[in-house]
Amino acid sequence: MIPKIAVTMGDPAGIGPEIIVKSFSKKALYNTCKPLVVGDADTIQDAVEKLGSSLKVNVIAKVDDAVFEYGSIDVFDLDNVELGQLELGKVSAMAGKAAFESVVKAIHLALANEVDATVTAPINKESINLAGHHYSGHTEIYADYTDTKKFAMLLVEKNLRVIHVTTHVALRQACDMIKKDRVVDVIRLLHNACVQFGIEKPKIGVAGLNPHAGDGGLFGTEDDQEILPAVKEAVEQGYLAEGPIPPDTMFAKAVQGYYDGCVAMYHDQGHIPFKMIGFKWDNENQKMESVKGVNITLGLPIIRTSVDHGTAFEIAGKGIASEDALDLAIEYAIPMAINRMDKSKDI
Incomplete structure (x- = not known):
């Protein structure tokens, strides 16, 4: 059972096309999955040429046309980038439109079970x-x-698995969104994901929102009034959850393997420890030596994994972007897809 994996192009003005070509240049990839790119074929061809790669671009209009052979990149061509107008490293509506369309097409292919x-x-x-x-x-x-109502962002790198109760909202708004029912839902999503990764009885740490997890109400009431009742309910439902725990303590224990997964209350609370592990800065050469880590969206009817770094406009087109995170994102998608394929076989 070798799954078909659709990789979206990303922003054509960023490093997405470049890291895709680098990942697809590895023969081992084709031993574990059937990969294809969803995006603009000319943009991928341009990245191939800029990198001096020997890969051939196979333009397809439907998944059935893909050859899935090492040495070529199957590109589900949306023909939505005018290369003559594209400026690498620059924000543009054209690039945004192309990136968005590639994501939507990949979603549709997955919903239709074509990938x-x-x-x-x-x-x-x-x-x-x-x-x-x-x-x-x-x-x-x-x-x-x-049409998914209950979903969450999970970040994975080595021993650290971090799910978020809130993500892309203002910090002031995030505090108002910390509610018992939402925290319980996120604990459940994290537990199920860990089981899918092969952890039979995952131990989950739940971070506090305020300094010292509120310290008995001295530094805020959300920990006692929303997070603690959520953890108690999760335990009653059979989950191995602890909290609220001061995050400066929880993450230090998690990276050593004490917790199989962690619940962060807001974006930076979870992203900072995660990137401290996965992102390595080379100060001597003033560049990122390595960028690792996978972003997985939980709660969806389809599988979505992702790199957890940005478009890196400042180095787009220079050939120095690391494909490490993309390799890992594909590696995580494969067993998740096989797991789902196995379950559909039994239905």
Whole structure:
């Protein structure tokens, strides 16, 4: 059972096309999945030429036309980028429109069971919005186009698995969104994901919102009034959850394997420890030496994994972008897809 994996092009003005070509240049990829790109074929061809790659671009109009052979890149061509007008490293409505359309097409292919999982290269939120598509990120696009109400962002790198109660909202708004029912839902999503990863009885740490998890109400009431009751309810439902725990303690224990998964209350609370592990800055050469980590959207009727870095406009087209995170995103999508294929066989 070798799953078909659709990889979206990302913003054509960013590093997406470049890291795709680098990932698809690895023979091992084709031993574990049937990968194809959803996006603009000319843009992928341009990335092939810029990198001096020997890969051939196979332009397809439907998934059945893909050859899935090492040495070629199957591109489901949307023909939506005018290369003569594209400026690498620049925000533009054209690039935003192309990136958005590739994501929507991949979602439709997955919903139609033409592909078994989707993997997304980075988009630029400003470009997407400039094109008239008012979303704050991939997660919200996927939720909207799959009509999903209960969903969450999960970040994975080594021992650290972090899910978020809130994501792309102002910090002031995030505090108001910390509610018992939402926290319980997120604990459940994280538990189910860990089981899917092969962890039979995952131990879950739930972060507090305020300093020292509120310290008995001295620094805020959300921890005692919303998070603690959520953890108690989750335990009653059979989940191995602990909290609220001061995040500075919880994440230090999690990276050593004490927790199988962590619940963060807001975007930066979860992203900062995650990127401290996966992102390596080379100060001598003033560049990122390595960018690792996978972003998975939980709660969807389809599979979506992603790199957890941006479009890196400042290095687009220079050939130095790391494909590490994309390799990992594809690696995580494969067992998730096989797991789902196995379940559909039994129905």
